[in-house]
Amino acid sequence: MTKNFKIRQIKERHSYTYEEASRVIQANKNSVRRWVAEDGLPLITKEPQHLILGADLKRFLIEKRAKKRVHVPKGYVYCLRCKCAVKPVEGSLSLHDTKTGVKLLHANCSSCGGELRKSLNAQLMKDYGF
DSSP states (O other), X not given: OXXXXXXXXXXXXXXXXXXXXXXXXXXXXXXXXXXXXXIOOOOSBOSSSOBEEHHHHHHHHHHHHHHHOOOOOTTOXXXXXXXXXXXXXXXXXXXXXXXXXXXXXXXXXXXXXXXXXXXXXXXXXXXXXX
């Protein structure tokens, strides 16, 4: 399960052990070890105590988060099944009001047929033709 780690808590000029880094970002200690072993998180010292520079840890987590982001152009909706931006099926668009005044777009995915939902404000309604 993915998690949004607390990147703002990392002090760039501090060095962290595995335990300290995991406590600061609220992750499991083994996750930090895996990032070093498999994903290329650099260490300051190799032996006897492994230290990670705070700036390296922060940069690593920001890059890791950026890799997962998907750009969704105007007129497209992110499909949770396909894990990509898709154009909704033309006849399936419907608009519903919510209690807070925000409009909710319901549509079907053009590739998998799954249900798509997107919150719309006045500007986004123009992009979808409402």
